[in-house]
Amino acid sequence: QGVIDSYILNNLGGYLYIWGIDPEPNAPKPSPETVKRNVIINGVWNYSYMQFYGTSDLRHVAINNIGKWRTVDKYGICAFNMTVDAARRLYIYDCDISSSVDTGIYLKSCDKMNESWWWNLGVSSNIVRFCNYNGVWLDSTNKSDVRNCKIYYTNQYSGNVGYGILLTNSAQNTIKNNEVYRNRIYGLYLIDSDRNLIFNNKVH
Numbered sequence: 054q055g056v057i058d059s060y061i062l063n064n065l066g067g068y069l070y071i072w073g074i075d076p077e078p079n080a081p082k083p084s085p086e087t088v089k090r091n092v093i094i095n096g097v098w099n100y101s102y103m104q105f106y107g108t109s110d111l112r113h114v115a116i117n118n119i120g121k122w123r124t125v126d127k128y129g130i131c132a133f134n135m136t137v138d139a140a141r142r143l144y145i146y147d148c149d150i151s152s153s154v155d156t157g158i159y160l161k162s163c164d165k166m167n168e169s170w171w172w173n174l175g176v177s178s179n180i181v182r183f184c185n186y187n188g189v190w191l192d193s194t195n196k197s198d199v200r201n202c203k204i205y206y207t208n209q210y211s212g213n214v215g216y217g218i219l220l221t222n223s224a225q226n227t228i229k230n231n232e233v234y235r236n237r238i239y240g241l242y243l244i245d246s247d248r249n250l251i252f253n254n255k256v257h
Contacts, residue, residue: 060097066107073113075147082147082178083203090115090149099154102127106134110144110173120153122185128156129184135163137170144173149180157181157204158189166197167227175200182206188236190219191226198227207236214238217256220246229253 073092076084084090096102096118103119109132120129130150135143143166150157158176160166166175175198181188188204191197199218208215215237218228221244229252233240240256243249 060101062094062101062103064105064107064109068107069105069109071111071114073115075113082201083149083180084113084147086149086180086182093117094119096120098152103130105130105132105143106141108140108142110142111148112144112146113148115149116151118152118154119150120155120157120184122154124155126161128159128186128190129153130157131159131161132163133161135160135166137165137174142166142171142174143176145176145179146173147178149182151181151183153184153186155185156187156190157184159187159192160190160194160197161192163191163194163197166194168198170196174198177201179203184208186214186216187219188217188233190216190221191223193222194220194226195223196225198229199231200227201230202232204231204233204240205235208238216240216242218242220244220249222246224248226250227252231255233257 076088093115121127178201181204204217217233217236217240
């Protein structure tokens with residue numbers, strides 16, 4: 054419980070678990086923005102970032118100001134080479150992620166981050182808001198999930214950017230049951246990505 058003022062938070066290959074208390078145990082997820090999480094990570098605008106190379110599990114956490122503008126592999130909350138086969142797993146659940154100068158959640162070269170392969174995997178039931186470039190970005194990532202998230206107000210300032218969910222060079226992912234709205238350019242944008250299941254999303 055408490056506030057973490059973070060410049061750089063890295064998991065270089067071990068196990069990282071940051072769990073808050075479920076703020077509304079009997080309510081549907083994600084928990085609303087108006088409900089305060091008891092664990093808060095505050096970054097420094099356009100300076101802080103997270104990099105995960107080993108199993109990382111974030112639940113019921115508020116995360117603010119994480120990401121560096123157009124800085125490779127430091128866009129925001131960044132996960133690399135996660136795969137069930139190598140026992141490197143990612144789970145981001147019921148977090149309120151806001152105000153990244155670039156991207157809220159970035160997955161690069163990840164594989165099988167979905168609950169069909171193992172329980173508690175993937176990006177599930179989060180709020181991602183007020184990011185300047187992307188809400189959630191899957192890059193060269195396959196067979197992974199973005200589900201039950203609310204993603205909104207991506208780039209409300211200026212410029213020809215602002216995507217709710219972006220897929221680049223990614224295949225066989227499942228994007229389902231998300232609400233994506235008020236993003237400057239596209240709510241859901243796929244580049245060189247095929248064979249993805251896009252199901253039951255509300256994009257407006």
